[in-house]
Amino acid sequence: MKLIPEKEPSAIGRDMHQLIAGLYPICRSITGNGVRETLGILQGYVPLDIHEVASGTEVFDWTVPKEWNIRDAYVKNRQGVRVIDFRKSNLHVVSYSRPVQQKMALAELKDHLFTVPDRPEWIPYQTSYYKESWGFCLAHNQLQQFAAEEPYEVCIDATLEDGHLTYGEYCLPGTTEEEVLISCHICHPSLCNDNLSGVALAVYLAKALQSLTRRYTYRFLFIPGTIGSITWLCLNERRVSRIKHGVVLAGVGDAGNFTYKRSRRGHAEVDRAFAHVLKYSDDKSVVIDFFPYGYDERQYCSPGFDLPVGCAMRTPFNQYPEYHTSADNLDFVSSDALADSFDKCLTVLSLLEKNETYLNQNPKCEPRLGKRGLYQSTGGKVIRELGELPLLWVLNLSDGGHSLLDIAERADLPFHTIRTAASALEECFLIRPSLLGPSALQ
């Protein structure tokens, strides 16, 4: 399998940014038409299936909630001027607000207003999913201009009714039924890094994988956060054991360093693959331990599933001030950062695809490399580029107990060097893939 993307990374970064720009205006929430509209656009990129799960469906300890749809919302002053206007930014309405149509004094209204006082230009993002309520979010500067004496007309023209939870699923079959799970959430309105960046990355990873031979089956989930992964896990409980590797994509477009958060297992193959790829990347990428907080890895790594699913991000969500504010906008995510995240994730998937375990067919003493064109002084291109050492490492450790990643780690060499050496040896029939991986022996 060769995992060369169809376009060079920088072009892909621009394409991803363009997709984000197209999705940015839509008012998404955990349910409702914003999610449907979003998935509809994504279907123009990858042929994903759209699933609808009825409100009230029991999913483990949770219940699929009502569907929320909003047409308009505003606060008008006495002059009938919209001093808060949903049409200007969908962040102005607390997500999942119940319908309201009422006049009230500022004092009463203020209980329903949210600002970020130390970032007076920014509108915060608020939700009220599991407690019926309503509210507006606005810039603190804007709030300062409200006059105390005025009565305000408050309108949230929304519906909160039985309907469905909507999510998208795209399955790209491989030569085996073993799966790689790639999950992102689609429940945020006009916020770019959290999490349109993850959506765009998932779409472009799917497109890149489409044209390639795949050992693994890839399952892409575009789901509302928390309730979406819980719903999917509940409906697909029997299928879960097929998942061999997985990654949650979240916040992958900001300018910070790439961060990988390990799965609960801590030393799963996907954890080691990310650590290896990041070790050999040219920047300050970071690997952090699992903790039971963050994105949907919380559900995938709950003790009843304990899946080998990590989380790829750049700056962790609680470590940048733009998080969950209007400042997480189209300028906050860059083509370069998106392309870099794409490149690293695709390199990891490529490593997992190619991380086979071989058996040395000549395990007693070294084979003669010279007569196979693999001897340093007399050999061909591969041996001239690599030297003998990677070949000798692969031969020495291909005892059925070491995958190529195991060998790369012990040899302290990049995976692609070890992989190239293995291919050269396989061509000479000096090694062949083991039917049982290393785990079978451990």
Place this chain on the structure above:
Amino acid sequence: MKLIPEKEPSAIGRDMHQLIAGLYPICRSITGNGVRETLGILQGYVPLDIHEVASGTEVFDWTVPKEWNIRDAYVKNRQGVRVIDFRKSNLHVVSYSRPVQQKMALAELKDHLFTVPDRPEWIPYQTSYYKESWGFCLAHNQLQQFAAEEPYEVCIDATLEDGHLTYGEYCLPGTTEEEVLISCHICHPSLCNDNLSGVALAVYLAKALQSLTRRYTYRFLFIPGTIGSITWLCLNERRVSRIKHGVVLAGVGDAGNFTYKRSRRGHAEVDRAFAHVLKYSDDKSVVIDFFPYGYDERQYCSPGFDLPVGCAMRTPFNQYPEYHTSADNLDFVSSDALADSFDKCLTVLSLLEKNETYLNQNPKCEPRLGKRGLYQSTGGKVIRELGELPLLWVLNLSDGGHSLLDIAERADLPFHTIRTAASALEECFLIRPSLLGPSALQ
């Protein structure tokens, strides 16, 4: 179980110092009436049983020795003046000296005199348990004043005869038969840190535990060093498998930092509990590895028993000059140090009591914390104080394979935070105690 001592630590420190002061004048040895008198005083504090084991009893490779009792001892000069007088300090006589009544020149006498030349004011403490002998200890300054020409009258009015070895045992039953062993030695005469401090700490831990609900049965041993623990182990060999945790208390009243010496196993639950409590204490406490020297942990950790028994102390015995001299007196131990040792040991016992293993009753995905009053923005006191993270850690790792201490270590949070979170979750029936601990799974 709530392990709040009846008094605040500083008051307990003063009480412990007072008990030490009451025991200080008694001339103890490995056998004899000094031990009986000491145990009699302790019975005024805790209702301990007194055991008598006859001289000559075979205990593993050893034999219970003769009983030693002393009435008086002195060295008189030609004028009949007592130049060494047992009545002034019981350290003046080498412990276990055979009876003597004799006149002799200074040259001959000197073979039986012991001093500490580089600490000329201090009287050393000497014993001669396993070789019949006699001797006197005195300050080096005092020896300098002895006149060479004089004949001296030497008297040790002691008996060394078949009798008994005496020890005290106090068993405080818990709801299970699993035991915590707390052992201290009672064989030293007028020495405070070594080891009246350990005796006082054992007594006050016993008093504190009396009024509390206990999972474990606590067994307190007040025994002569070495021969006492060997005798007890020999007589109680069948009972030993009940001991789940244990600690030897020795030298816990000096001003040095608290030191915990690990059991032979090195990673027993008691070892990890001490390490955890000391990590979160506010000073320079030290954890050191096991070595087969020191106090009665030598016997408890002999390979035929290999019990999980460590040793709690402050400055290790061979690292302070006052050790085994008259300078280990009532001024050398302080109420504050005693109270601090008490507090740390009781915190460890409390941790062991509460270190349960739970099973998440909702292991597939996270449960809804909000509807149980445990969601950050809407929850009650516990969640406001702790935040969600400790709850999520407990839920995530309560798979039957992790005790609360395991969880605290992985979460890098204090045990009491994890314990509080577990209690809140248990009240909501989200977790319940596992009948099998984590060790059953490992």
Place this chain on the structure above:
Amino acid sequence: MKLIPEKEPSAIGRDMHQLIAGLYPICRSITGNGVRETLGILQGYVPLDIHEVASGTEVFDWTVPKEWNIRDAYVKNRQGVRVIDFRKSNLHVVSYSRPVQQKMALAELKDHLFTVPDRPEWIPYQTSYYKESWGFCLAHNQLQQFAAEEPYEVCIDATLEDGHLTYGEYCLPGTTEEEVLISCHICHPSLCNDNLSGVALAVYLAKALQSLTRRYTYRFLFIPGTIGSITWLCLNERRVSRIKHGVVLAGVGDAGNFTYKRSRRGHAEVDRAFAHVLKYSDDKSVVIDFFPYGYDERQYCSPGFDLPVGCAMRTPFNQYPEYHTSADNLDFVSSDALADSFDKCLTVLSLLEKNETYLNQNPKCEPRLGKRGLYQSTGGKVIRELGELPLLWVLNLSDGGHSLLDIAERADLPFHTIRTAASALEECFLIRPSLLGPSALQ
């Protein structure tokens, strides 16, 4: 077993250097009379068996090559003067060159000449074992003096014909059939460190071991590099499982620090023995990890054998400029370095011989050391020198699961201290050798 060499190390170093000097002039290669002559000399030291394996014999993936013998070789200028003369240095001829008798211009000749331009005084060492070819090696300065216009007369009076591969083997039986393999290569012509130093070290270790009681059987191999170890492994495949420890000796005479390269297993007993001995030696000895390159450990550690065989050397072969040049001469190896290598290797062998596992015969509580003359204040020489602690460590850990090396490592004490303590305890019947080693329990 007492492993005291018959001579003091410095004398042994001089003897080893003398042996090297005697072997230095001989023109060795992987086959031929040079090897036979060398082994003949070694038979004057140890009664080794000489084996002849016919050319064409299949040995795993390899074939025993033709036998190479050379009588003379030169390049003459027009005046008939030998401008390159094999009689001056056997390095002048590329080892295994096919016969040549020809006149040619300098341009053509140059394709067959090898120099080291940045070391213009040195003659390089070149081989052409597995591709029929011929060539001359010379100092770069010498080449500069060749006149372009001259026709040169080239002669290599050699034979390359079916014959035999020759190697030497010396087996020194012990009380058990478990073997220690000591291997060195004998295929290099006038080069001293690589590898006459290894040959001399093997010979003198063999001589030292002859006069001693041995638990292990020692097998010394004097073989051509690569093809020799492959041939031996192929012919002795069934015997290989007897090898419990092994070491390849290579480059042990230069002035650099002693280096031990671990076996593929990484934590084999021989690896730990070398690490322990070097830790307590007085210089900057180095232990490095296994890598599948270097000397015959490549074959012994191939995955089909995975023998616990490391490599003892001083400066690793690719880290000194003299390597494979005429500068690796009699001045490059010193008696002191040879003696130091001898001393360290013999200490390691001694450790392996004495690394027994004992069972404490008194495992419940400590035994009384006093009544056996092992108590500090009353005991004999051993206890006065060692103190009690080594005795207590041996007693505490002699549970059948710890060898003496395990105990030394945990006690952080030198092996000989632990060994002395064990001997004292064994004399008192307090411990006895375990029939099963620690590995049986792990």
